[in-house]
Structure formats: structure tokens, C-alpha cells
Amino acid sequence: xxxSDQSRLLPRNNTYAQATESVLREMILxxxxxxxxxxxxxxxxSSLGISRGPLxxxxxxxxxxxxxxxxxxxxxxxxxxxxxxxxxxxxLRAALELHAVRLVCARASDAELExxxxxxxxxxxRMRESTGHAYxxxxxxxxxxxxxxxxxxxxxxxxxxxxxxxxxxxxxxxRPTRARAAVVEHGELVAVLRARDLEGxxxxxxxxxxxxxxxxxxVLGLPGDEDAPxxxxxxxxxxxxxxVAPD
Amino acid sequence: xxxSDQSRLLPRNNTYAQATESVLREMILxxxxxxxxxxxxxxxxSSLGISRGPLxxxxxxxxxxxxxxxxxxxxxxxxxxxxxxxxxxxxLRAALELHAVRLVCARASDAELExxxxxxxxxxxRMRESTGHAYxxxxxxxxxxxxxxxxxxxxxxxxxxxxxxxxxxxxxxxRPTRARAAVVEHGELVAVLRARDLEGxxxxxxxxxxxxxxxxxxVLGLPGDEDAPxxxxxxxxxxxxxxVAPD
DNA sequence: GAACTGCAAACTGTCAACAGTTCACAGAGA
DNA sequence: TCTCTGTGAACTGTTGACAGTTTGCAGTTC
Numbered sequence: 001x002x003x004s005d006q007s008r009l010l011p012r013n014n015t016y017a018q019a020t021e022s023v024l025r026e027m028i029l030x031x032x033x034x035x036x037x038x039x040x041x042x043x044x045x046s047s048l049g050i051s052r053g054p055l056x057x058x059x060x061x062x063x064x065x066x067x068x069x070x071x072x073x074x075x076x077x078x079x080x081x082x083x084x085x086x087x088x089x090x091x092l093r094a095a096l097e098l099h100a101v102r103l104v105c106a107r108a109s110d111a112e113l114e115x116x117x118x119x120x121x122x123x124x125x126r127m128r129e130s131t132g133h134a135y136x137x138x139x140x141x142x143x144x145x146x147x148x149x150x151x152x153x154x155x156x157x158x159x160x161x162x163x164x165x166x167x168x169x170x171x172x173x174x175r176p177t178r179a180r181a182a183v184v185e186h187g188e189l190v191a192v193l194r195a196r197d198l199e200g201x202x203x204x205x206x207x208x209x210x211x212x213x214x215x216x217x218x219v220l221g222l223p224g225d226e227d228a229p230x231x232x233x234x235x236x237x238x239x240x241x242x243x244v245a246p247d
Numbered sequence: 248x249x250x251s252d253q254s255r256l257l258p259r260n261n262t263y264a265q266a267t268e269s270v271l272r273e274m275i276l277x278x279x280x281x282x283x284x285x286x287x288x289x290x291x292x293s294s295l296g297i298s299r300g301p302l303x304x305x306x307x308x309x310x311x312x313x314x315x316x317x318x319x320x321x322x323x324x325x326x327x328x329x330x331x332x333x334x335x336x337x338x339l340r341a342a343l344e345l346h347a348v349r350l351v352c353a354r355a356s357d358a359e360l361e362x363x364x365x366x367x368x369x370x371x372x373r374m375r376e377s378t379g380h381a382y383x384x385x386x387x388x389x390x391x392x393x394x395x396x397x398x399x400x401x402x403x404x405x406x407x408x409x410x411x412x413x414x415x416x417x418x419x420x421x422r423p424t425r426a427r428a429a430v431v432e433h434g435e436l437v438a439v440l441r442a443r444d445l446e447g448x449x450x451x452x453x454x455x456x457x458x459x460x461x462x463x464x465x466v467l468g469l470p471g472d473e474d475a476p477x478x479x480x481x482x483x484x485x486x487x488x489x490x491v492a493p494d
Numbered sequence: 495g496a497a498c499t500g501c502a503a504a505c506t507g508t509c510a511a512c513a514g515t516t517c518a519c520a521g522a523g524a
Numbered sequence: 525t526c527t528c529t530g531t532g533a534a535c536t537g538t539t540g541a542c543a544g545t546t547t548g549c550a551g552t553t554c
Contacts, residue, residue, distance in 0.1 A: 015506095015508095016508070050508080051509045052509085053508055053509065054508070054509095072515090073515050073516060074515090
């Protein structure tokens with residue numbers, strides 16, 4: 001956990017509740033608060049330098065975003081995901097991103113697709129010179145693709161699904177293994193998109209998501225159909241840098 | 248506004264905040280609080296017999312559901328929709344429901360599809376004997392279809408999109424005009440689904456959603472690409488029974 | 495008459511205290 | 525030794541009051 005929590009929260013967001021929502025989301029996604037862990041309202045509020053009111057509002061928002069689970073009179077817990085829930089999220093992504101592919105194929109300008117391609121090459125070169133597990137977290141390739149579809153409602157849903165999956169992946173302490181393969185598949189997808197080949201793009205996207213899902217589930221060690229991991233408090237088994245498998 | 252607001256809120260939900268969320272959502276969707284109208288926290292809280300805390304939590308939740316818009320230091324407003332936003336929501340529905348069609352076609356049992364068909368006939372007969380604008384609001388045909396896909400994440404997104412469109416439709420005081428046509432198209436869709444004709448079902452769904460969107464936009468009188476209607480307070484132009492165009 | 499300034503009322507954002515529930519542990523009983 | 529019950533600490537849900545912002549209006553100036 002970075003020690004900037006006590007610092008001024010309001011330069012960007014003009015309300016403690018909004019600022020707290022951002023800070024909390026970050027803490028959850030980067031693993032500062034591990035999956036299954038409970039959020040103690042009075043401790044957390046005082047450590048953030050605010051009172052429980054704005055904190056509770058932030059918790060409500062993150063709950064409807066699917067990052068927290070709150071049980072009445074018992075508290076808010078960082079959400080954990082069963083194998084089935086992860087499959088469902090990938091199915092949701094397929095629904096959204098396959099439609100995004102259709103829209104992009106029909107609407108995006110050549111220049112926009114070229115930008116996407118350039119961004120991808122940039123990622124690739126940065127991955128080559130780094131140790132391999134530094135994946136740019138800023139804005140995922142898939143989210144950029146959805147952004148190109150030019151539909152805010154679609155983007156919002158996609159972002160939510162991605163955040164949930166990012167949290168789900170953080171349930172394992174594993175290093176990413178599929179980053180390079182994913183980038184290659186992204187490249188293929190952009191190529192067929194630039195050729196306006198909708199059928200090809202659709203097929204590639206389906207295969208890509210299947211690979212990604214298989215990798216995620218394997219990494220999480222959830223082979224069977226077992227139930228959701230129960231709420232284990234104090235499991236802070238993740239790495240310090242917060243990078244998790246992309247995609 | 249029904250006068251049950253002051254009555255006990257907690258039989259079903261065990262928290263005032265949860266109960267208030269349900270009550271407020273209903274009030275928004277049935278038009279008790281018109282689109283664009285502002286929610287006065289102290290007035291509303293006292294009329295619900297609670298304090299501002301739980302009310303504010305409910306407001307946060309409905310905001311992230313897309314039914315309210317809150318502006319810092321100015322208040323929460325029932326959301327209004329521009330033409331473009333409605334188009335976006337229909338596009339989102341297309342993404343979700345076309346995928347649902349694929350899943351249902353592959354997974355749903357014959358018995359489940361038969362149930363869906365029976366439900367439809369029931370709706371049809373009830374529509375025939377009523378005056379025509381009483382459409383069963385309980386659970387829309389499309390949502391039942393998504394439910395059959397057996398994916399909670401998908402269902403959640405679809406439900407949210409439907410609620411937003413339901414609110415959008417309530418912006419006009421018009422009676423529904425397309426209910427009968429919609430039911431017919433639903434019947435055709437179920438027929439091809441029962442034949443496991445994925446291509447046919449997809450085509451029908453696309454056409455059906457296009458019709459539905461065109462009707463919604465026409466009814467709302469938003470022909471051009473004009474901006475979002477600005478926040479008009481005190482526009483209570485809707486009918487009293489809360490029924491709005493289906494679909 | 496129009497535009498600007500300053501003030502007051504109304505309202506939202508935040509806080510600290512109270513109330514009700516949950517949970518863990520100690521002690522009694524079998 | 526094990527199970528059950530009761531009690532108290534810890535925590536969440538709710539409340540009422542305080543603080544800061546917005547907004548409309550009155551008064552002033554040009």
C-alpha cells in the first residue's frame with residue numbers, strides 16, 4: 001500500500017466520496033486489499049483521513065461495480081470469484097467485444113485503426129526490453145477497441161467486466177504467462193480489422209478470448225467446478241508491484 | 248405516487264438503504280418522479296420516514312445503475328436521455344441479446360423454450376382482452392430470453408439496459424403503439440429458436456430491435472441529432488398508470 | 495433599463511455520536 | 525472433553541447537527 005493515502009484527496013475529485021471511490025478501487029485492483037479481505041469501516045476511514053459517511057458511499061458504488069460484496073450487518077468484502085463466475089465474465093466480454101468488432105469494422109476510420117496498430121507495436125517493443133511481466137495497465141487493448149466502437153454504454157459495461165476480471169486474476173499470485181502470445185493475437189486481430197474482414201475478425205476474437213479464459217482459469221488453479229473460494233481474511237500472497245496477467 | 252411510502256419499509260429488505268433503493272427505483276420507473284426532476288434529500292428523506300444517510304446510499308446505487316445523474320453540490324436528478332444515448336442503449340442490448348440468442352440456441356432445453364412460448368401466448372391472450380396498452384411489466388420477454396442463457400453477469404447488464412430504456416421511454420407521455428407487433432415478432436423469434444435456427448434467430452432479433460428502436464425514438468419525438476434535453480424540473484406530463492411502451 | 499455585486503436562504507457534503515446486530519469467548523452443564 | 529448458552533466487545537446501520545457551496549434576489553452602479 002502506497003503511503004499517499006493520508007495525502008490530500010481532493011485535487012481532482014471535488015468530493016471525498018468520489019475521491020475515496022477512486023482510491024479504494026485502485027487499492028483493490030492493485031492488491032493492497034486482498035481478495036476476500038474485509039474492509040473495516042472505522043479503521044479504513046481514519047486511515048484515509050475521512051469519516052465513515054463518504055467511505056460508505058464509495059463502498060456502495062464499488063459494490064454495484066462488482067468489486068465488493070457487502071453482507072448486511074457483517075461488512076464489505078473484496079469479492080472473490082468462482083470458476084463459473086469467471087466463465088460468465090468471459091462470456092459477457094465476448095458479447096460486448098464481438099459486437100464492438102462489428103461496429104469498429106463498419107465505422108472506425110483507417111486512421112483510428114492505424115493508431116491502434118501503432119499502440120500495439122509500442123507495447124510490443126516495451127515488452128521486449130522489459131523483463132516480460134510489465135504490461136501496460138493504462139488502457140488495455142481490448143478496451144481501446146471497444147472505445148473505437150464509439151458507444152459509451154458499451155464501454156461502461158466492458159470496463160466493468162474488465163475490472164472484475166482483473167480482480168479475479170489477482171486472486172492468484174502467479175506471474176503472467178500469456179502476455180506475449182496475447183500481443184501477437186492482438187496484432188493478428190488488428191490486421192484483419194484493417195482489411196475490414198468482419199468474419200475473420202470475429203473468428204480471431206472468439207479464439208483469442210477462449211485462449212485468454214483458459215489461461216486465466218489455469219493460472220487461478222480452478223480446474224473443476226468447485227464452489228467460490230470462501231472468504232479468507234488476511235491472504236496477502238500477491239507480489240508487490242501489482243502487475244497481473246493481461247488480457 | 249402511491250401512498251405506501253410512509254409504511255414500514257423493512258419486511259423484505261433488512262436495511263433502510265436497500266429498501267429505499269427499491270422504493271426509489273420504482274418511483275422513478277413508474278414516473279412518480281419525472282425525468283429531469285431533482286430529488287430534494289431532506290424532503291424525500293422525511294417523506295420516506297428515514298434520514299438522509301440511507302437515502303444518499305440509495306441515490307449512489309441508482310446513479311451507478313444509470314437512473315440518476317448527480318452533480319456535486321447541486322443534487323441528484325432523474326436521468327434524461329438524448330437520441331444518441333438511446334441508440335447506444337439499443338446497441339448494447341443488441342450485443343447482449345444477440346449473444347443470449349446464441350447461448351440459448353446452443354444450451355436451452357426444449358422444455359425451457361416451450362415455457363417461453365407458453366408465456367408468450369399467455370401475454371398475447373391477456374393483451375387481446377385488455378384495452379391494448381396493458382403490457383405485463385413483471386418480466387419482459389427479452390429478459391426471460393437472457394435469463395435462459397444462464398449467465399448472471401449477462402443478465403445483470405441486460406437488466407440495467409432495460410431499466411434505463413424503460414426510463415427513457417417514460418420521457419414521453421405517449422401510449423404504446425407497438426405492443427401487438429412486438430408480441431408477434433417475439434413469437435416468430437421463439438419459433439425459429441425452437442427449430443434451433445441460429446442464423447434465423449439472429450436475423451429476426453436484429454430486425455426486431457431495429458423496429459423497437461425506431462418506434463421508441465419516434466414516440467419520444469427526437470427525430471434529429473439534438474443534444475440531451477436539459478434538466479427541466481417539474482415536468483410531470485406522464486399518464487397515471489405508469490404503463491409505457493413495451494420492448 | 496441592464497449588468498454587476500453582495501447577501502441570505504436552501505441545500506448538499508461531512509462528521510461524530512447513538513442504536514442495533516454479529517461474533518468470539520468464557521463458563522455451565524452433560 | 526464436548527456442547528450449549530449467555531455476555532460483552534467490536535462493528536455496521538442510522539441519526540441529527542455542522543460546514544461549505546450554490547442559487548436567487550435585492551441593491552447598486554453605469
